[in-house]
Amino acid sequence: xxxxxxxxxxxCPGTPPAIIGYGSAVGGKEREGPLGPCFDHVSxxxxxxxxxxxxxxSKMQSLALDAALKRAGxxxxxxxxxxxxxxxxxxxxxxxxxRTAAVPYLGLYGAxxxxxxxxxxxxxxLGGGYGRHAAAVTSSHFCSxxxxxxxxxxxxxxxxxxxxxxxxxxxxxxLEAGGTGPxxxxxxxxxxxxxxxxxxxxxxxxxAPAAYDTLKAHFEDTGRSPDYYDLxxxxxxxxxxxxxxxxxxxxxxxxxxNYNDCGLxxxxxxxxxxxxxxxxxxxxxxxxxxxxxxxxxxxLWRRVLFCPTGALLSPTxxxxxxxxxxxxxxxxxxxxx
Amino acid sequence: xxxxxxxxxxxCPGTPPAIIGYGSAVGGKEREGPLGPCFDHVSxxxxxxxxxxxxxxSKMQSLALDAALKRAGxxxxxxxxxxxxxxxxxxxxxxxxxRTAAVPYLGLYGAxxxxxxxxxxxxxxLGGGYGRHAAAVTSSHFCSxxxxxxxxxxxxxxxxxxxxxxxxxxxxxxLEAGGTGPxxxxxxxxxxxxxxxxxxxxxxxxxAPAAYDTLKAHFEDTGRSPDYYDLxxxxxxxxxxxxxxxxxxxxxxxxxxNYNDCGLxxxxxxxxxxxxxxxxxxxxxxxxxxxxxxxxxxxLWRRVLFCPTGALLSPTxxxxxxxxxxxxxxxxxxxxx
Numbered sequence: 001x002x003x004x005x006x007x008x009x010x011x012c013p014g015t016p017p018a019i020i021g022y023g024s025a026v027g028g029k030e031r032e033g034p035l036g037p038c039f040d041h042v043s044x045x046x047x048x049x050x051x052x053x054x055x056x057x058s059k060m061q062s063l064a065l066d067a068a069l070k071r072a073g074x075x076x077x078x079x080x081x082x083x084x085x086x087x088x089x090x091x092x093x094x095x096x097x098x099r100t101a102a103v104p105y106l107g108l109y110g111a112x113x114x115x116x117x118x119x120x121x122x123x124x125x126l127g128g129g130y131g132r133h134a135a136a137v138t139s140s141h142f143c144s145x146x147x148x149x150x151x152x153x154x155x156x157x158x159x160x161x162x163x164x165x166x167x168x169x170x171x172x173x174x175l176e177a178g179g180t181g182p183x184x185x186x187x188x189x190x191x192x193x194x195x196x197x198x199x200x201x202x203x204x205x206x207x208a209p210a211a212y213d214t215l216k217a218h219f220e221d222t223g224r225s226p227d228y229y230d231l232x233x234x235x236x237x238x239x240x241x242x243x244x245x246x247x248x249x250x251x252x253x254x255x256x257x258n259y260n261d262c263g264l265x266x267x268x269x270x271x272x273x274x275x276x277x278x279x280x281x282x283x284x285x286x287x288x289x290x291x292x293x294x295x296x297x298x299x300l301w302r303r304v305l306f307c308p309t310g311a312l313l314s315p316t317x318x319x320x321x322x323x324x325x326x327x328x329x330x331x332x333x334x335x336x337x
Numbered sequence: 338x339x340x341x342x343x344x345x346x347x348x349c350p351g352t353p354p355a356i357i358g359y360g361s362a363v364g365g366k367e368r369e370g371p372l373g374p375c376f377d378h379v380s381x382x383x384x385x386x387x388x389x390x391x392x393x394x395s396k397m398q399s400l401a402l403d404a405a406l407k408r409a410g411x412x413x414x415x416x417x418x419x420x421x422x423x424x425x426x427x428x429x430x431x432x433x434x435x436r437t438a439a440v441p442y443l444g445l446y447g448a449x450x451x452x453x454x455x456x457x458x459x460x461x462x463l464g465g466g467y468g469r470h471a472a473a474v475t476s477s478h479f480c481s482x483x484x485x486x487x488x489x490x491x492x493x494x495x496x497x498x499x500x501x502x503x504x505x506x507x508x509x510x511x512l513e514a515g516g517t518g519p520x521x522x523x524x525x526x527x528x529x530x531x532x533x534x535x536x537x538x539x540x541x542x543x544x545a546p547a548a549y550d551t552l553k554a555h556f557e558d559t560g561r562s563p564d565y566y567d568l569x570x571x572x573x574x575x576x577x578x579x580x581x582x583x584x585x586x587x588x589x590x591x592x593x594x595n596y597n598d599c600g601l602x603x604x605x606x607x608x609x610x611x612x613x614x615x616x617x618x619x620x621x622x623x624x625x626x627x628x629x630x631x632x633x634x635x636x637l638w639r640r641v642l643f644c645p646t647g648a649l650l651s652p653t654x655x656x657x658x659x660x661x662x663x664x665x666x667x668x669x670x671x672x673x674x
Contacts, residue, residue, distance in 0.1 A: 003466035005417060009441045011467040052657050080342060081526065088651065089426040091446045095529055095649035099662050104346045104526035106454060107649070107664075109428045109446040117443060121458070128465025129340035130348040148653075189418065189441035192432055312432035312444070314425065316485075320389050325436050327444075 003127055007221025009214070011120075012186035013127020016334070017134075018179035021074065022289040023067025025060040027142065027168030030286065033267040038290035040067035046143060046168050053144035054092055060170035060282075061086075061097035061139045064289070068135065068172040079103040079174070080131025083122050085114040086139045086281055087166075089148060093139050103135070111310030112207075112236050113190070114138040115285040116329035119173060119306075123184035123331070126177040133177075139170035140280025149200070149315055162202040164238045164279035167266055171285025173293070182296040188221060188330040190214040192312065200318045204241025204263070204276055207309040210326035211237060212248040214307060218330045226256050230301035233292065234328065235262025235284030235308050238277035239269065262287040262308070284308040296335035304333040340464055344558025346551070348457075349523035350464020353671070354471075355516035358411065359626040360404025362397040364479065364505030367623065370604040375627035377404035383480060383505050390481035391429055397507035397619075398423075398434035398476045401626070405472065405509040416440040416511070417468025420459050422451040423476045423618050424503075426485060430476050440472070448647030449544075449573050450527070451475040452622040453666035456510060456643075457524035460668070463514040464521075470514075476507035477617025486537070486652055499539040501575045501616035504603055508622025510630070519633040525558060525667040527551040529649065537655045541578025541600070541613055544646040547663035548574060549585040551644060555667045563593050567638035570629065571665065572599025572621030572645045575614035576606065599624040599645070621645040633672035641670040 001014035025041035025048070041063040043049070048059040061084065069075060082101055085108035086093035098105045110117035118136035126134050143153060145166040151157040175184070193213050197206040211234045219225060226232060226249075234245060242261040249256050262284040263277035284306070292304055309328040318324075338351035362378035362385070378400040380386070385396040398421065406412060419438055422445035423430035435442045447454035455473035463471050480490060482503040488494040512521070530550050534543040548571045556562060563569060563586075571582060579598040586593050599621040600614035621643070629641055646665040655661075 005466075005468045011462075014466075054653060054657065085446065087427075089653060090424075090448065090649065090651035092649070092651045092654045095662050095664070096654065096659070098529040099531050102528050105529050105664060106458065106526065107446040107448075109422065109444040111427065111444075121443065124465060124467055125348075125461060128461060128467070129342075129351075130461055130465070131342045189443065191439050192435040192442050194436050312427065312429065314427035314429045316391060316426060317429050317433070320391065322433070325432050327432070327442060 009217045010186055010188045010221035011124055013123060015127060015178055016183040016185040017123050017126040017175045017177050018181040018183050019173055019293060020176045020179045020181045021068040021072025021174035022293045023064045023071060023172045024286050024289040025063040025170045026286055030167060030169050030266060035290045053141050054088060057093040057139050057141040057144055058097040061093060061137050062100060064170040064172035065135060065137050068174045072174040074133060076101045076103055079133050079135050081125060081134040083108055083118040084137040085109050087145055110327060111312050112279060112281050113308045113310030113327050113329050114281045115171060115288060116308035116331050119331050120187035120329050122175050123187060126175055133174060135172055135174050137172040138281040138285045140166050140282035142166045142168045145280060159275055160201040162240055162276055164203060164263060164276045165274035166280040167278045167283040167286060169282030169286035171289035182293055183334045184331060185334055186332045188214055188218040190328040192325045192327050194323050194325040196323045198323050200313060203279060203311045204238040205244060206311050206324035207237055207326035208241040208244035210328040211245050211307060211309050214328040214330050229258060229303045229305045232259045232305045233262055235287060236279040237261045237309055238263035240276050265291060296333055299335060302335050306331045306333055346554045347523055347525045347558035348461055350460060352464060352515055353520040353522040354460050354463040354512045354514050355518040355520050356510055356630060357513045357516045357518045358405040358409025358511035359630045360401045360408060360509045361623050361626040362400040362507045363623055367504060367506050367603060372627045390478050391425060394430040394476050394478040394481055395434040398430060398474050399437060401507040401509035402472060402474050405511045409511040411470060413438045413440055416470050416472050418462060418471040420445055420455040421474040422446050424482055447664060448649050449616060449618050450645045450647030450664050450666050451618045452508060452625060453645035453668050456668050457666050459512050460521035460524060463512055470511060472509060472511050474509040475618040475622045477503050477619035479503045479505045482617060496612055497538040499577055499613055501540060501600060501613045502611035503617040504615045504620040504623060506619030506623035508626035519630055520671045521668060522671055523669045525551055525555040527665040529662045529664050531660050531662040533660045535660050537650060540616060540648045541575040542581060543648050543661035544663035545574055545578040545581035547665040548582050548644060548646050551665040551667050566595060566640045566642045569596045569642045570599055572624060573616040574598045574646055575600035577613050602628060633670055636672060639672050643668045643670055
């Protein structure tokens with residue numbers, strides 16, 4: 001079958017690449033969540049042995065990628081492309097990690113949608129005949145993100161009820177053209193959506209319209225209904241954002257029975273006091289690599305629609321009174337061989 | 338011919354997409370440079386009628402994209418993909434411009450290499466059969482960049498001799514699968530290189546090793562020598578960086594006779610007091626859309642190797658004493674039909 005575009009936003013490699021390796025690295029709080037035993041690397045003090053939070057974030061990316069390569073039975077030299085991004089200004093978490101990899105590098109910025117964007121692009125490029133192996137990597141770190149987006153940790157700022165907790169986590173995925181493992185048969189690339197939400201402590205509400213928009217486009221483009229999938233996972237909308245997406249579909253007369261959000265999977269929301277749930281590029285990346293991909297391999301689900309969401313704001317845009325644009329990319333993951 | 342990977346870093350669409358439209362928007366200083374009469378939009382006061390420098394940068398992107406679409410005889414609704422990036426924290430220049438476009442959006446971060454990265458990815462995706470039209474857009478703005486990377490303009494900080502002047506400029510390119518116009522038959526994706534330069538006022542020296550590395554890989558992968566091209570253009574290395582690349586090749590016994598740098602093309606370097614030359618994502622984007630592509634159409638050159646370079650630092654990494662990683666992507670542009 002040939003590569004093709006379906007409908008308005010969905011792109012399908014004729015020969016879907018397979019995910020042959022995945023890896024994760026997380027902090028202490030993530031270790032205490034429901035997925036605790038599933039991660040490859042844990043740093044109890046979140047430093048990963050480094051002297052700054054930014055370096056710790058780069059180290060997480062390297063550890064996650066190493067674990068993914070190990071599972072794939074490959075080395076960095078076997079990679080044709082490395083696609084990575086994070087939340088830090090100028091994406092230094094990714095570019096400083098890429099220094100040590102020495103692989104052709106494509107830096108991405110999709111905020112917390114980056115795991116979807118990198119995975120989608122890697123699948124399309126390999127499906128397009130451009131090389132054999134590609135890696136998709138993202139990360140976020142609670143301490144580097146809090147300092148950059150909100151306040152220094154030492155300030156002890158109180159969090160609003162709609163706030164989410166930025167995950168200290170990195171996930172890496174290695175794909176192979178025509179390999180064996182969970183496949184990526186199609187992806188839906190999202191449009192930037194902005195419904196005027198201005199509260200930077202309510203990312204779920206800001207990103208929900210983008211998630212709804214991309215999911216709707218995906219169902220229209222493919223002619224599928226939500227029950228085609230065993231599991232639909234957005235991320236990181238959290239408690240409120242997930243409710244908004246559910247409400248939007250309910251207004252269309254569509255019930256989402258099989259729908260969850262990465263922001264609600266990573267932590268014990270109430271016990272771990274994370275308010276609306278987890279967030280950050282690393283949230284969906286960690287849920288993908290510690291929960292979804294192992295589950296697909298074990299046959300827990302056969303078809304998963306993985307839809308990371310990103311809030312494309314900056315502290316400057318917020319201070320200038322701007323509303324928050326959101327984006328969401330949907331990636332189809334199919335188990336079995 | 339099939340899509341393929343050549344050597345270690347070069348990727349070639351079997352049916353090279355064509356550039357069917359291009360557009361540019363620049364500030365007053367750029368208007369006074371050698372390419373002054375060639376731009377589509379100019380704002381003498383650099384505000385583009387907006388209230389903040391960040392909004393002015395987004396506006397530039399919209400104007401450049403509109404001009405490119407107009408030249409292509411298309412509307413935004415005809416675009417299958419929009420690939421964009423800039424230098425601002427969280428790339429708000431691009432994502433806020435993408436709000437109005439409503440096109441499937443892929444945000445990129447390659448610092449000043451982003452015009453190369455976006456053009457390369459657009460060509461590979463269209464060549465891969467994923468849609469018919471894609472746009473690649475980047476921008477930089479002197480005022481938003483100075484405030485973010487260095488000092489507020491009002492501070493009047495003195496510039497070192499190795500400093501470059503961030504261009505207030507945006508360039509947009511529209512590609513068509515199998516269209517008519519300058520073609521993109523192959524691209525070389527760069528690796529991140531870091532030779533230990535720590536001076537954030539000497540970006541040319543920091544990025545030159547990446548440019549040398551990508552050019553060398555391109556020649557090895559394709560079996561071509563530099564004289565295969567009528568023109569090789571890096572960007573934005575400036576005066577010092579260009580000299581370093583020339584020296585590196587001289588040590589290999591290779592003379593680059595047909596080599597220039599976008600940072601030396603955009604301004605009258607001495608008369609306009611820009612020290613080592615122009616820089617910023619918008620520098621190579623403006624030179625591409627106002628000089629290289631029109632020149633290819635007119636038959637001034639037949640084969641151009643366009644190699645934007647990026648310094649992947651942030652103010653935080655500099656303050657933490659880190660060296661500056663660089664990256665360079667090479668895009669082959671062929672005129673004629």
